[in-house]
Amino acid sequence: MRNFAMGRYRPYNTPMHRLDARVKIIALVSLMVAVFLGYGSVPLNFIIYGLIFLGLVVAMIIGKVSFLGVLRAIKAMWFMMIFILLFNVLIPTKGGDYFLIGDFKVYYSSIYNTLYIVFRLFLMLMITSILTATTSPMDMTFGLEFLLTPLKWIKVPVSSFAMILALALRFIPTLTEDTERLMRAQASRGVDFKEGKLKEKIKSITSLIIPLFSSALMRSGDLAIAMECRGYDPKAKRTKFRRKNWRISDTLWLLFFLVIFGGSIALAVLGGKYDFFQMFLDLFK
Amino acid sequence: MKKNSKKKDVPVIDDFAKGTAVKFEHVFFYYDESEKANGNYTVSDISFTINPGSYVTIIGHNGSGKSTLAKLLCGILEPCATSVKESGIYIFGEKMTYENYSRIQHQIGMVFQNPDNQFIGATVKDDIAFGLENDCVPASEMEKLIEEYSTKVGMHEFLDREPSALSGGQKQRVAIAGTLVRHPKILVLDEATSMLDPKGKREITRLIKMMREENPELTIISITHDIEEAYQSDEVIVLNHGKIVKIGSPKEVFADFETLKNIKLDIPFFQRLQDELQKYGIDITGVDDISSLVRLLCR
Ligand SMILES: Nc1ncnc2c1ncn2[C@@H]1O[C@H](COP(=O)(O)OP(=O)(O)OP(=O)(O)O)[C@@H](O)[C@H]1O
Ligand SMILES: [Mg+2]
Numbered sequence: 297m298r299n300f301a302m303g304r305y306r307p308y309n310t311p312m313h314r315l316d317a318r319v320k321i322i323a324l325v326s327l328m329v330a331v332f333l334g335y336g337s338v339p340l341n342f343i344i345y346g347l348i349f350l351g352l353v354v355a356m357i358i359g360k361v362s363f364l365g366v367l368r369a370i371k372a373m374w375f376m377m378i379f380i381l382l383f384n385v386l387i388p389t390k391g392g393d394y395f396l397i398g399d400f401k402v403y404y405s406s407i408y409n410t411l412y413i414v415f416r417l418f419l420m421l422m423i424t425s426i427l428t429a430t431t432s433p434m435d436m437t438f439g440l441e442f443l444l445t446p447l448k449w450i451k452v453p454v455s456s457f458a459m460i461l462a463l464a465l466r467f468i469p470t471l472t473e474d475t476e477r478l479m480r481a482q483a484s485r486g487v488d489f490k491e492g493k494l495k496e497k498i499k500s501i502t503s504l505i506i507p508l509f510s511s512a513l514m515r516s517g518d519l520a521i522a523m524e525c526r527g528y529d530p531k532a533k534r535t536k537f538r539r540k541n542w543r544i545s546d547t548l549w550l551l552f553f554l555v556i557f558g559g560s561i562a563l564a565v566l567g568g569k570y571d572f573f574q575m576f577l578d579l580f581k
Numbered sequence: 582m583k584k585n586s587k588k589k590d591v592p593v594i595d596d597f598a599k600g601t602a603v604k605f606e607h608v609f610f611y612y613d614e615s616e617k618a619n620g621n622y623t624v625s626d627i628s629f630t631i632n633p634g635s636y637v638t639i640i641g642h643n644g645s646g647k648s649t650l651a652k653l654l655c656g657i658l659e660p661c662a663t664s665v666k667e668s669g670i671y672i673f674g675e676k677m678t679y680e681n682y683s684r685i686q687h688q689i690g691m692v693f694q695n696p697d698n699q700f701i702g703a704t705v706k707d708d709i710a711f712g713l714e715n716d717c718v719p720a721s722e723m724e725k726l727i728e729e730y731s732t733k734v735g736m737h738e739f740l741d742r743e744p745s746a747l748s749g750g751q752k753q754r755v756a757i758a759g760t761l762v763r764h765p766k767i768l769v770l771d772e773a774t775s776m777l778d779p780k781g782k783r784e785i786t787r788l789i790k791m792m793r794e795e796n797p798e799l800t801i802i803s804i805t806h807d808i809e810e811a812y813q814s815d816e817v818i819v820l821n822h823g824k825i826v827k828i829g830s831p832k833e834v835f836a837d838f839e840t841l842k843n844i845k846l847d848i849p850f851f852q853r854l855q856d857e858l859q860k861y862g863i864d865i866t867g868v869d870d871i872s873s874l875v876r877l878l879c880r
Contacts, residue, residue, distance in 0.1 A: 434703045462703065470744070523711075526712035527686065527687065
């Protein structure tokens with residue numbers, strides 16, 4: 297069941313997996329920027345979101361990212377979508393075109409706004425799940441550490457943070473196992489995690505959390521000693537085993553995403569002044 | 582102890598401990614001030630010597646201070662000050678101090694009881710590489726060393742596996758590889774097999790045997806509850822309530838039934854058998870494996 301969870305790393309060997317983690321993180325940032333900008337006119341916005349969507353679908357197919365997780369996410373978003381729609385419709389807007397439901401004016405702009413939000417969230421989900429499904433936690437921490445290098449110059453312990461992140465990711469399965477074991481142990485003593493009133497539920501969760509914390513603390517103590525015994529010193533310099541060979545294709549993709557980054561900002565700024573979509577239509581007159 | 586890696590220090594060999602791999606001299610330790618006030622030291626007046634290349638086991642019941650002793654040995658804990666001048670821990674003749682312990686630590690590798698809590702890397706490869714990264718070994722050499730040591734412990738085909746996809750015994754073998762790859766002169770195993778099933782236990786025991794044949798210089802100190810393992814070692818140290826009760830060759834130590842019974846420790850199968858057979862006038866001293874014993878008895 298957990299194998300289909302959204303965004304879980306799946307170790308295939310696809311071009312998406314081989315792409316350098318640093319490029320993928322930069323891609324994530326630039327695509328997020330592109331998704332969260334508005335481009336002036338409604339059709340243009342939808343065209344750009346649509347293009348990004350198509351690009352992401354292609355990336356998912358190449359990277360063998362499961363669609364199931366994303367589909368589940370949509371299912372979960374239904375409720376939110378209706379809520380946002382109601383919110384947008386009920387809030388009075390400046391004006392523009394509207395249609396009537398009974399006596400109530402529903403502005404098109406509020407519907408568009410809702411759609412934007414939903415699309416943006418959905419695209420963001422796609423982007424992050426592609427990143428996490430195709431990048432191993434090790435590569436991800438390595439990429440983050442590299443990209444955050446400038447912070448080292450102002451004495452931020454980036455390497456230590458990267459190590460903490462790597463260890464946290466390493467221990468997720470171990471702690472999940474712990475939780476499952478504890479749940480079974482407590483259930484065999486009659487603790488019910490599913491039914492009961494809120495108060496009882498909180499009580500039963502406590503019976504889980506306290507031993508879980510104690511075991512996690514024990515583990516971290518052991519781990520710290522084991523790390524020290526193998527010569528770890530957070531302040532000392534260390535070499536890196538995982539080197540990534542930077543390839544031509546990485547450079548090309550990096551350039552591509554930088555262009556997207558710059559292009560989307562430029563388009564958004566200019567889109568405020570000119571209606572590109574209308575200009576495009578005018579060409580065919 | 583805090584690290585002091587900036588200051589470069591040179592080894593000062595004490596004549597007093599020359600030629601030994603490990604020497605404990607009147608070592609005391611307590612976790613708790615109040616315990617000390619009562620005179621209850623966790624480790625109390627421990628002195629012993631371990632020669633280079635020997636295989637020593639430490640036995641004792643739960644809470645007798647074995648792990649504490651191991652942690653003192655690798656400099657994770659610092660013994661408390663005493664009035665005796667020589668008191669302290671000597672590694673290859675050099676007294677361990679606040680200044681030099683991080684350098685001395687390099688010579689000691691330690692493998693712990695819980696296989697999960699010492700698996701640091703995300704995969705087998707990364708875990709073996711962890712110590713090498715700390716030692717600033719260039720990445721090009723790491724690959725070679727990882728190949729070599731993973732083959733040694735028989736984990737070569739699992740290099741890309743994550744810890745959750747490995748058995749306890751396999752994780753323990755990875756931990757041993759990750760420790761040995763740093764070329765320690767002393768290997769400390771703190772109940773490294775106690776969380777494993779008999780098969781995992783046998784694998785590790787075989788591995789230790791192999792390591793000793795390959796590198797006779799390696800000093801192995803194994804803390805264990807496995808009396809049979811202790812019976813195979815060169816020397817046994819018996820701890821009880823933080824004190825050494827008995828120290829010597831397994832034959833000597835296990836011959837002393839009374840002491841062992843008093844502190845509720847088991848007697849190895851062979852020793853018991855020898856003892857029982859002696860009552861019937863059969864002498865099996867000098868025989869120490871099952872097949873030759875069977876041959877002898879069937880004659
Ligand atoms: N971090 C600590 N703080 C306080 N007391 C401790 C700590 N660790 C161990 N002790 C106490 O010190 C004593 C010796 O513990 P130690 O872990 O050395 O025993 P052990 O011989 O390794 O036992 P086991 O066979 O269970 O591993 C025990 O009484 C224990 O309660
Ligand atoms: Mg112990």
